[in-house]
Amino acid sequence: MGGYAAFVWPSFAITAVVLVGLLVASLRLLRSNEAALTALKAERDPKPSAGEAAGEA
Amino acid sequence: MIQRFANPNRFMRLSAALLPWMAGATVILAAAGLYLALFQAPADYQQGESVRIMYVHVPAAWMALFCYACLAAASATGLILKHPLADLAARSTAPIGACFAFLALITGSLWGKPMWGTWWVWDARLTSVLVLFFLYLGYMALVNAFDDPARGAKAAAVLALVGFVNVPIIKFSVEWWNTLHQPASVLKMGGPSIHPSMLAPLLLMALAFTTYYLWVLLVRVRAEIISGKIRAIRLRQVHG
Numbered sequence: 407m408g409g410y411a412a413f414v415w416p417s418f419a420i421t422a423v424v425l426v427g428l429l430v431a432s433l434r435l436l437r438s439n440e441a442a443l444t445a446l447k448a449e450r451d452p453k454p455s456a457g458e459a460a461g462e463a
Numbered sequence: 464m465i466q467r468f469a470n471p472n473r474f475m476r477l478s479a480a481l482l483p484w485m486a487g488a489t490v491i492l493a494a495a496g497l498y499l500a501l502f503q504a505p506a507d508y509q510q511g512e513s514v515r516i517m518y519v520h521v522p523a524a525w526m527a528l529f530c531y532a533c534l535a536a537a538s539a540t541g542l543i544l545k546h547p548l549a550d551l552a553a554r555s556t557a558p559i560g561a562c563f564a565f566l567a568l569i570t571g572s573l574w575g576k577p578m579w580g581t582w583w584v585w586d587a588r589l590t591s592v593l594v595l596f597f598l599y600l601g602y603m604a605l606v607n608a609f610d611d612p613a614r615g616a617k618a619a620a621v622l623a624l625v626g627f628v629n630v631p632i633i634k635f636s637v638e639w640w641n642t643l644h645q646p647a648s649v650l651k652m653g654g655p656s657i658h659p660s661m662l663a664p665l666l667l668m669a670l671a672f673t674t675y676y677l678w679v680l681l682v683r684v685r686a687e688i689i690s691g692k693i694r695a696i697r698l699r700q701v702h703g
Contacts, residue, residue, distance in 0.1 A: 408512035413577050417570040418501075421519045425675060428562050432682045439689040446696050 469547055471688045478681040485678035489671055496667030504664050516574040517661075521649075522669040524567035526676060527595060528630055530560030534602065535627040538620035548684065550616035551691075553623065554606055555683035559676055561599035567592055579643060587636035588644035591629055598626040612694075 407414045500518035507514035534556045541549035571589065572582045583589065602619050609615035637646045649655045655662055 407515070408506060410511060410513040410577055413513055413573045414515050417516045417519055417573045418497075420569055421523065421566050424562050424566055428559065429675075429679055429682075432679050432686070436682050436686040436689070439686045439693065443689050443693050443696075446693060450696060450700075 471547065471691075474548055475685060475688060478685055482678065482681050485674050485681060488674040489678055492667055492671035492674060496664050496671050499664035500668060504661055505658075510578055513574060513577050514661075516570055518664050518668050520567060520570040520574055521665060522672045523563045523570060524592065525669055526672045527560055527564035527567050527592065528633060529673070530556050530563060530676060531595060531599070531623075531627070531630055534560060534599075534623050535630075538623040541616060542620045542624070548688075550613070550620070551684050551687040552680065553620065554616065555680050555687060556676075557599055557602050557606070558683075559679050561596065561603065563672070563676075564592060564596040564599055568596060584643050586642040586644055587640040588633065588642050591633045591636050595626075595629055595633060598622070598629060602626075612691075 496518065500515055504515070504518070506512050534553050537549045537553035537556060540546045541553060568589075571592075575584070576582050602622055605622055606612075606615045606619035609618065636642060637644055648657045649662070649665070657665070
């Protein structure tokens with residue numbers, strides 16, 4: 407890099423790290439929210455067969 | 464058109480369809496942009512190979528400004544029109560814009576050290592972009608400072624709108640003041656003065672960063688919608 411490697415490569419590297427990091431963090435946030443919602447729904451509305459068997463209203 | 468997408472469930476369907484396209488577009492544009500930027504574009508006659516930093520620094524700076532404009536627009540829409548997704552879009556945009564502002568500052572320092580001989584200078588452009596970064600952080604702190612997300616969104620929306628005055632200041636700083644930072648070469652009267660061999664990777668990287676923003680925005684708004692559903696269920700559980 408004409409002597410500028412110590413400045414050019416870290417620029418691209420930190421860009422990649424920050425942007426990929428934000429993407430991964432956002433996807434993990436979405437995944438964990440989806441899992442939490444599924445768990446809450448299952449807790450609130452158990453499967454119809456289980457509900458009837460337990461005499462749930 | 465905005466009203467059509469006020470329905471969160473419609474948004475969930477739309478975003479599910481759009482997400483893979485945003486992801487694919489980002490990867491392809493970034494690959495093409497990086498290839499041109501690192502291997503095809505010429506070195507600069509004055510700056511040598513260090514000019515390649517431009518291909519991440521300038522798109523990051525453009526995105527930092529663009530995201531703030533989106534933040535302000537979403538804040539205004541939420542505050543005035545009370546559009547249900549506007550607050551979520553604002554809240555989701557802030558961390559992305561903050562990352563771009565951070566990258567603009569860091570890559571700018573990495574470029575400034577070899578070219579200007581300094582990591583930092585308190586000129587109008589650098590100082591106003593630092594203020595932009597602090598505004599993003601302040602927005603994120605404020606929006607999360609309230610138990611009620613709606614109150615947080617409202618307070619932070621006011622901050623976002625007041626802070627918008629910084630955007631034209633950043634843009635015109637290199638014209639209004641004597642700055643070490645160079646003046647505009649792309650978005651100026653008379654059109655771009657940058658050579659096409661450099662403009663092409665620059666625009667490709669800017670487009671890649673834009674589709675990246677849309678990709679992460681859609682992911683984060685989806686997460687916020689689901690978070691709202693969780694909150695609603697929990698509130699119903701508490702109150703019976």
